[in-house]
Amino acid sequence: MLQNLKTAWSQLYSGSILPGVQQPLLAGTILAVDLVTSLLLFYAGYSVALSHITGFLASGILLLAIKHYRSEPKDRPADIWQILGFSILQLALRAGLIASLTLNGVNEVLALPLGIALAGFAGNFSTALLLRLPARNTSNDEQRWLLSALVLIVCAFALRLVFFSGMEVIPQEAYYWNYAQHLSPGYLDHPPLVAATIFSGEALFGHGELGTRFGALLYGLLFIGIFYRYARLQVDATSALVASALAVCLPYFFMGSGFLITPDAPLTLSWVLALYFFYRALVNNEKTAWYGVGFAMGLGMLSKYSIALLAPAAAAFILIDPQARRVLLSKEPYLAVIVAIIVFTPVIYWNATHNWASFSFQSSGRFDEQPKLYLDMMLGNIMAIVTPLPLLALPYLFTRNSRRDDNDSPFNARVRLFIGCFLLVPMSVFAWNALKYEPRYNWTGPLWITLLPMLAWLLANVNNLRWRPLAASLKLLGRPLLFGLLCLYAVLLHFLAIGLPGVDYPRSMARLIGWPEVARNIEKLREQLPDKDNVVTIGLDKYFIASKLSYYGTPEYLGDHKKLDVSGIHLLEGNSLMFAYWNPAENDRGKTVIMLTRSKSDLETAKLAPYFERLSPQVQPFPVYRDDFGLPKKTIRDYYYRIGYNYFPPARPESAVPFVVKSTVKQ
Structure with a gap:
């Protein structure tokens, strides 16, 4: 190769x-x-x-x-x-x-x-x-795919490389950056690997987009290297390279596995590593591969708990495949479980000392909305994060003869069973959840890793496939879709980084851009208050506002050793996730509070009066705008603020606190 x-x-x-x-x-x-x-x-x-x-x-x-x-x-x-x-x-x-x-x-x-x-x-x-x-x-189609895949991979990594330190962090990244400021073996809503990654990146490069996202870039490089090895277990070298192009160009993978620093970055790496060892252990019957399975699963559980769905997928394969059932009589699978538990021990310890808060949150605590059918939303999410392309490959998963001549097909019954189990078993769990609760857009992203080698082989052999309408659709969408996606990313990243001539930012972009300016303007507002050294700023949403203000309200962005004191809506008895435990409301008793929100109605006197001695007379607009790269100083969206004086937290019964923050969390 x-x-x-x-x-x-x-x-x-x-x-x-x-x-x-x-x-x-x-x-x-x-x-x-x-x-x-x-x-x-x-x-x-x-x-x-x-x-x-x-x-x-x-x-x-x-x-x-x-x-x-x-x-x-x-x-x-x-x-x-x-x-x-x-x-x-x-x-x-x-x-x-x-x-x-x-x-x-x-x-x-x-x-x-x-x-x-x-x-x-x-x-x-x-x-x-x-x-x-x-x-x-x-050129023949296979050679053209080889060249196209090489170009796609190089261009995708080039885009990641030039933009990963040139674009504001999104609210989720800013929230996980707050994790890194309070290092702990565990957190309420996610395991700790993303926090350790951000902490390490900023230890090397300092606070800023470069240090924050550096770990994501490394995860992306490791992911594609291991993914190629996984693909080579199933397909030829050219198809494996095409699969690698899919694994960097499809939307979920371009953003989630090597660009943005969220739990999905280490998760996708752990997922493909687990698939690589599962395939060797179950299909190739390599007993020593089980130790790799244990390590990968443990590492994945330090990233995001959803990787646990690979366990029932493996169990389904073992139960269905007679040859695989023999592994139940060997010691290696059980030792793999022990290895996974050892790697996962920090999170187990943290939960054991915090009333099992994270496990509870990820099970019943996460789904507090009214039950409703969301299968259509789940399908829409899939189409958005991986495009329709992988869906076109699904019918070939259930046929023995994917080619018209059925020559040299690498997908025998056991391989197709492996792909089916490791894709459809986890998918069925998310589909069952979508019968009652709203699915998150990125949940099914890693599941498609297992199908990409087969999809790539189908694309490289599209001229010889059965079911001509499907084959024609694959041929029509293949290269144009992937190159079109790259161009779409290029335009979007250009827009987010420095704007586009004559194109105004839509109101929805206010969550993503303009926050260095927001932090500076909040600092100017704080300086004007009579008790300026006793001021805390809170965001009146779950975590977006507080996270972005925390990130950009630092000396690196404000200068002169200035730093914003930021907290969350838990001060007003709302849900602000980990902010409630990093910054207990009692710590802000007596302070002046600047309250920032997207909705004017959040600042009504009736809602705020119980928490303050007095309030500023009026709700004031707070424009979000960009003031860099020579862009016109246009308001993207008006937020609103109000000031409360002499804050006093409400009495809160001990039973309402899911866990007590101990010394593992830095105050």
């Missing part, structure tokens, strides 16, 4: 100085036009986004004009989509580098030309490969 990859790379990499440009003088001219145009517009007061996009277009038009004048072969009309895809991805590389440089301390005036120049160099090894993909009729 390594030789095939070297050959594929030699076909794709042109060795040019800039993407599509090999002559040094021409490359210098194109880059100069790009830089001069971008800087002139920036100094004229236009945004970074408009400036660099215009510079890119100006240099691109000049390059096309020069090539036309020199009578070089024109691009084939069929390649217009490759050119468009390259342009979108290259612009995103530039935006990501500019944003990352700026957020890591480089002045915008320097970050703009430096980002453009670095992206031009990096594009040679990533986005420019798109321009050299062969046309459909110039």
